[in-house]
Amino acid sequence: MADKGFFGRVYDVVRQVPRGRVATYGQVAAMTGEPCRARYVGFAMHQSPGMAGGVPCHRVVFADGRLAPGFAFGGPDAQRDLLEGEGVGFLPDGRVDLAHFRWEA
Template sequence: ILDGTIPEKDIKKMIKESYDIITDSPTKRIYEAVKQIPKGHVATYGQVAAMAGNPKMSRAVGNALHKNPDPENIPCFRVVNAKGELAGAFAFGGEGNQAKLLEEDGVVVVDGKVDLDVYGM
């Protein structure tokens, strides 16, 4: 698929269609919650869990975000931990990428952390 035999627009369409097939699941509710985080803001894993209907599923939020099928439309980079700390280097394509995406979004990141009083929801 990634060898160029299928155009990128068709791949994106297939991803969207497969995502739409899931009518309701905790994972889909998590993705829908993440889509509600406005540009220039962040939410914690716990907040996303609550928005998705179960404040006790913070770990499920982390797992879902790690498997994000549509990063262009599901801005998982806007989710931080309860202290405002960013995800580890493995996330978002490597060290510093989450900070870069947040800064492009208008969020100030200092030493791998976001001020939740300023940028939290």
Template sequence: MSSSLNRYTYNMYSKNTYSFFDNVYAVVRLIPKGHVTSYGAIAAYLGSKGSSRMVGWAMNSAHSVQPAVPAHRVVNRNGLLTGQHHFGTPGMMQQLLEKENIKVVENKVQNLKMHFWDPVIALA
């Protein structure tokens, strides 16, 4: 993952953690339209398989990052839209996904396997 030294040096991530967050953002931005991936998959791709929570934590700050991160394409292992509450208004995340032709029922991505985009495989 090219850290791509993004120059938006956010004071809050000016440490070595900056790399991790930047990598997360970079991967998420690489998710093709109409596809989704999971926190765990991203964590695994970054080498810290058990740090899936950190990926979620990174997304927590994603809203203040530019260019924008398509966080709505990141769901949990079950395809559940666990982070929808972070999108301002409830249902917005689902709306964004459906706009990309991804069916969402009961806050869950339908046919997840078909839309799943694994960075470990895609960026191999």
């Protein structure tokens, strides 16, 4: 089997994040075997084919639960709408409630 490269491994991990859960950039990086590449996970999400390619990018958030200001598919409001539509809850300050909605792979 050919190596998919880092972005391909990122997309494989993100495809596993279940509906109603989120993963952090660092968590995704660690699951690819490259825990120091959280920033590159962000680059991969920005280049992703999105849901059309089966990659639920909206389920990836910062380590503190903040949404990506540069969410490639409509900005943080669109990301929040998608997550709320899946039942993900938010704290009063707008961060995802990671204590309840973080994916424990």
